Amino acid sequence: MSGDRARIEVSHLTKRYGEVTAVRDLTFTVEPGLVTGFLGPNGAGKTTTMRMLTGLVSPTSGTATIGGRPYRRLPRPSRTVGAVFDASAFHPGHTARDHLRVYAAMGGYPDSRVTALLDLLGLAEAADRRTRGFSTGMRQRLNLATALLGDPRVLLLDEPSNGLDPEGMRWLRGFLRQLADQGRTVLVSSHVLSEIQQLVDDVIMIRRGELVAAGPWSRLAGPPAVLVTSPDADRLAATLQASRPDGDAPSVEVIQAGRLRVHGLDAPGVADLAAEHRLRVHELVTETSSLEQLFLHLTTDKAATP
Missing domain, CATH: 3.30.70 (Alpha-Beta Plaits)
Incomplete structure (x- = not known):
């Protein structure tokens, strides 16, 4: 996939729920090869925006596209976009391997891909444990493995650092940096600002559904x-x-x-x-x-x- 095909473009995006406007006239671009932090207070509209990007929520107006197409028009979405929204979306009786095999079958991916991702995400030793006993950090890793089944060029990660200890945070920083260095587009929402600062190249900040800042972190930070x-x-x-x-x-x-x-x-x-x-x-x-x-x-x- 070329860089243009991995670019996220949000244009005048608005979402209203009755009299409540969750996202208001939001416009920004997320470029390939970078880790972009998507930041805002609770209720700012971050999750709603990411769900509009993946077609889970329909916008009231405006557009949200990946590679110039709405998510629902992508020919094989899981090959283009991997998304992590919920760290608890697992059947408690399934093992990690079971979980990944179900999603691999749905996407048409071989079991060899499951084995490779269990190794890549550091879950090989826990592969045959039931997910009901997983820590939050292990659930985050399994979510990432699920999102990567199709080897997508775009990753949408909603609070992926929740529940991670310092070692896990360091691992996540290195892992996401590696993905961006491969030319992937990585959009990460988080409230752990000290960690995000060590990770992001670009920053998008919203408040009450409106854009308040966007651009390279080095430029937004200004000179010391x-x-x-x-x-x-x-x-x-x-x-x-x-x-x-x-x-x-x-x-x-x-x-x-x-x-x-x-x-x-x-x-x-x-x-x-x-x-x-x-x-x-x-x-x-x-x-x-x-x-x-x-x-x-x-x-x-x-x-x-x-």
């Missing part, structure tokens, strides 16, 4: 700031702001007495300027924006604005 601790903080702030008379001076935020946050100049630049003017500096720390900070700024602060 410098935290400065100095007994001469007032003089240093004035010096920094007067350092470039052309109007392109660093911006300085006073955090508290003796502590500044500087944007527009890196740590060596702040140190050199302070030394030139014989101003004391006790600490310099480069501060990169976190996904959590951006998330809270765009979904909480904005919500509180009248």
Whole structure:
């Protein structure tokens, strides 16, 4: 499948349930070869959007396509899209192998594919255990194995990190990165922002069903700031702001007495300027924006604005 055939495109997508609008005029693109984080508070419309992508929910208006086609028009959907929405959708009396064989038969895939995925997902030793005894983390792995039966080029994963311990989270990061590096399109919703930040290339954020930010995480995060601790903080702030008379001076935020946050100049630049003017500096720390900070700024602060 070419890159174009693996691209997800959502255009002016809207879903209403009576008087409630779950998704409102949503437009974004998810590119192949990247892990894209789909983020928003509870009730923001993430799961509804992903279900519209897979034809489980019909949009009120707008379009959601994969490779230019709605899901229902894909000739063999499981070869194109693998989706994980529910970590508990297993028959409790089935073993992991039974479960995968049922879905393999439905999709027309050989038992050899089941064996390969049990190995790939680290489930070989548990293959003949009944799923009723599986931990949440093992259920997540089995869900991923189910989604990968058709070797799809697109993966839609709704909260795949739920229930994973730190080792499982590290495994998931590496596994999804490997899939993206193979040229697959990976869309992941999650509330574990610290983990998602270590994984994603692009970010899509929604609030109350509307888009609030989209793009590469490196661009959305912006350049790092410098935290400065100095007994001469007032003089240093004035010096920094007067350092470039052309109007392109660093911006300085006073955090508290003796502590500044500087944007527009890196740590060596702040140190050199302070030394030139014989101003004391006790600490310099480069501060990169976190996904959590951006998330809270765009979904909480904005919500509180009248």
